[in-house]
Amino acid sequence: MQDALFYTFAFLTLVFGFLVIANPFSRNPVTSAMFLVLTIVSLAGLFVLLHAFFLAAVQVLVYAGAVMVLFLFVIMLLDLKAEERRKIKTFGLVGGLISVGAILAIFLSSLLHAPLGAAESPGLEGGTVSLGKLLFTRYLLPFEIVSVLLLVAIVGVVLLSKKDLR
Amino acid sequence: MTVGLEHYLVVSVLLFCLGLLGVIVRRNLLVMYMSLELMLNAANLALVAFSRFTNNLAGQVFVFFIITVAAAEVSVGLALIVALCRKHQTAHVEDLTTLKL
Numbered sequence: 001m002q003d004a005l006f007y008t009f010a011f012l013t014l015v016f017g018f019l020v021i022a023n024p025f026s027r028n029p030v031t032s033a034m035f036l037v038l039t040i041v042s043l044a045g046l047f048v049l050l051h052a053f054f055l056a057a058v059q060v061l062v063y064a065g066a067v068m069v070l071f072l073f074v075i076m077l078l079d080l081k082a083e084e085r086r087k088i089k090t091f092g093l094v095g096g097l098i099s100v101g102a103i104l105a106i107f108l109s110s111l112l113h114a115p116l117g118a119a120e121s122p123g124l125e126g127g128t129v130s131l132g133k134l135l136f137t138r139y140l141l142p143f144e145i146v147s148v149l150l151l152v153a154i155v156g157v158v159l160l161s162k163k164d165l166r
Numbered sequence: 167m168t169v170g171l172e173h174y175l176v177v178s179v180l181l182f183c184l185g186l187l188g189v190i191v192r193r194n195l196l197v198m199y200m201s202l203e204l205m206l207n208a209a210n211l212a213l214v215a216f217s218r219f220t221n222n223l224a225g226q227v228f229v230f231f232i233i234t235v236a237a238a239e240v241s242v243g244l245a246l247i248v249a250l251c252r253k254h255q256t257a258h259v260e261d262l263t264t265l266k267l
Contacts, residue, residue: 006169010177017181017204021188021197029196036200043207050174050218052226055233059210062233067203067240074244075196078251088191096190100183107179116171124218126226139227146234153238160245 002049009045016042033071040064052126174215182208195247195257199240206236 016039020032040063047056135143181204188201210229217225251257 003169006173010173013177014180014184017184020204021184021192021201029194029200032197032200036203039204040207043211046174046177046211047214050214052214052218052229055210055214055226055229058230058233062237063203063207067237070240070244071196071200074248077248078196078257088193092193093191096187099190100187103186104179104183107183108176111172111175111179116175124221124223126214126217126223130223131226131230134223134227135230139231142231146231149235150238153242157241157245160242160249 006046006049009042009049012042013039013046029075030072033068033075036071037064037068040068050126051124054126054128054131171215171219175212178208178212178215181205181211193259195250195259198259199243199247203236203240206232 016035019035020039023031023035025031040059044056044059044064047053047059185201185204185208188204189198192198192201210232213225213229213232217223217229247257250262254262256262
């Protein structure tokens with residue numbers, strides 16, 4: 001049952017991820033954003049299969065909720081009608097395919113030679129309690145630094161979106 | 167054959183390569199940005215898989231931080247894109263040639 005679910009979610013993730021970057025029916029960024037939402041939701045399914053329940057919830061809330069709404073707002077703000085008439089350059093496509101294929105070959109060959117036989121019986125549960133305990137004891141300093149980072153991001157965005165940018 | 171660490175890593179690698187291909191091939195700033203998000207999510211999947219199969223919760227804490235930083239990064243990046251488009255009226259990287267000699 002778990003294996004079937006894994007294959008389903010993995011297949012869905014990869015197909016939707018492909019449709020984000022190269023949709024054969026539409027070059028509109030809105031469809032890309034919608035397929036990115038579906039990719040993220042199926043990734044959350046994979047997280048649930050890995051028993052990372054809290055992260056699955058955060059993934060759906062933060063990515064599919066907040067980040068994608070931000071993306072859609074910007075797409076609506078910018079009005080990208082001229083985008084659909086653009087052609088993809090053949091040189092860029094060939095170069096991209098070659099370089100990505102090379103990187104994929106490196107990844108897969110290193111994966112084949114890696115000693116991965118550890119931990120036959122994984123018993124880890126990524127619930128809110130265990131993750132929160134770790135977050136507020138051992139990783140307290142990074143947690144606080146991240147909150148400062150969010151404040152910096154807020155100030156930066158407000159400054160950037162002022163009318164007269166100097 | 168039961169699903170192990172390798173399966174998740176293969177999915178993560180494929181998703182990362184899809185994101186990289188999107189960044190290289192697509193020339194629209196917003197779609198390139200979404201491909202960057204795909205690559206970040208692929209790294210997250212690898213981290214969660216390692217955390218599960220080595221019984222170490224630190225990987226999930228890292229993913230939590232990555233999601234937070236990614237949210238901050240997306241907001242700043244989109245503000246930059248909006249400012250750029252207001253100035254140049256385009257979201258296409260080949261029209262942004264200010265740095266060209």
